Amino acid sequence: MNEEIQLAELDASHGVAVGADGSDLERLGQVTLELTVEVGRTRMTLGQALALGPGSVITLDRLADQPVDLLVNGKSVARGEVVVIDDVFGLRVTKIVASEAAELAAVEAASFPAAELAA
Numbered sequence: 001m002n003e004e005i006q007l008a009e010l011d012a013s014h015g016v017a018v019g020a021d022g023s024d025l026e027r028l029g030q031v032t033l034e035l036t037v038e039v040g041r042t043r044m045t046l047g048q049a050l051a052l053g054p055g056s057v058i059t060l061d062r063l064a065d066q067p068v069d070l071l072v073n074g075k076s077v078a079r080g081e082v083v084v085i086d087d088v089f090g091l092r093v094t095k096i097v098a099s100e101a102a103e104l105a106a107v108e109a110a111s112f113p114a115a116e117l118a119a
Contacts, residue, residue, distance in 0.1 A: 033073055034073055035070065035072055036074075037068055037069070037070055037071075037080075037082070037091050038069040038071055038076075039060060039068050040061050040068075041062075042059060044058075068080060068082055068091065070091060070093065078095060078096050079097060080092050080093040080094045080095070
């Protein structure tokens with residue numbers, strides 16, 4: 001079954017913000033994301049994990065002075081440093097990191113001169 005669906009165009013006259021490409025930007029502001037600050041990681045056996053208890057110390061793969069990662073829905077998007085304001089932890093973003101796909105595309109683009117791509 002191939003049914004074609006006609007959708008109405010949204011524009012600013014309907015009280016909805018529309019981007020230059022026609023996207024509905026106002027609705028994106030309501031999208032919920034999970035943000036996680038990752039201090040570090042480690043690997044251990046199940047036996048080691050079961051042996052953990054109060055007072056156990058887990059060594060992570062990151063030094064204390066290295067930046068921590070900000071993950072959005074499990075994907076690394078930024079790095080920063082942990083700050084404490086009025087006994088509440090926070091993150092000061094120091095660097096936005098490109099996605100792996102964007103980095104790979106940049107490397108591939110740099111590998112092929114523009115003249116070869118046009119041919």
